Amino acid sequence: MLTRNHWLGIGASILAGAFWGLVFLTPELTRGFSPLQLSAGRYLAYGLVAAALLAPSWRRVRPMLGWRDWRTLGWLSFAGNIIYYVFLANAVQLGGVAMTSLIIGLLPVTVTLAGRRDADAAPMLRLLPSLALGVAGLACISWQSLANPQHGSMAGSLLGLLCAVGALLSWTLYAVGNSRALTRLHGVSAHDWSLLVGVVTGAQALLLAVPAFILNPGEHAAQAWWYFGGVVTTVAILCSVVGNALWNHASRLLPLTMTGQMIVxxxxxxxxxxxxxxxxxxxxxxxxxxxxxxxGVLSCASAHRERSPETVVLPT
Structure with missing residues (x-):
């Protein structure tokens, strides 16, 4: 049956989804700025905030990290933050919020399939109903979105679709890799790990800032830059710091196949x-x-509830 930890994980997943949903509005709120500027600005702010929050515990956390952990932080930061948000911002500006949400909504399917061989995964046969319900729901949104393009021509919508697929693939890699890294790490808390990802992402965003703000800054008034800074900083705090911390907490409480469904x-x-x-x-x-x-989410929870106690292996 579902344990107290499962329910806490589900609650943390819902709150993380509420914060993460805000990132889909950011490209609409800042249409005068490029997706590259959005990604660089958001993650520069994320890195600064994360570094400030991590500073008090840095001496305790640093000895617990080996070379393998730093490599994991590097590729997780790049795939799950930098590349993901460049793709997502392009997808929203070209295809609209609904279309982008549709494609990113396939994450429960892709992450669940990626984690099907994990020791704590529910049998694939029990997951099929939840996967079928999720695909059916996304098919409904697909019909609605592609039949009535919200931005520009059909060609622009198709390019936005490809960008959304790129965002889907990059975040699938992040979700699976992050969950397995949290399972392996015992001395580093989920919150500290999220802050470490933020610091590494901020360092990567420094390289992205050169082409984004120096080589092609665009024509913006001072007031527009202040507005842009306020938006990306708010998104960095709510979505990257708070949302990621909640998601990491959920990733330690739920098996990967169940975590995949919570992304819905x-x-x-x-x-x-x-x-x-x-x-x-x-x-x-x-x-x-x-x-x-x-x-589909309720069906996935039911599939895990039916598992026998001896087959359940929860992350620490």
């Missing part, structure tokens, strides 16, 4: 924020899609 809440909140931004209610297909996605 990012999609649901992104759609909700998109509807508020566009000033409209969901259509019938969109209501059906959200219901199917939630049903």
């Amino acid at each position: 809440f990012e999609t649901l909140f992104a759609l909700l924020y998109g509807f508020i931004w566009e000033g409209r209610l969901p259509t019938g297909l969109e209501w059906l899609a959200m219901a199917l996605l939630i049903a």
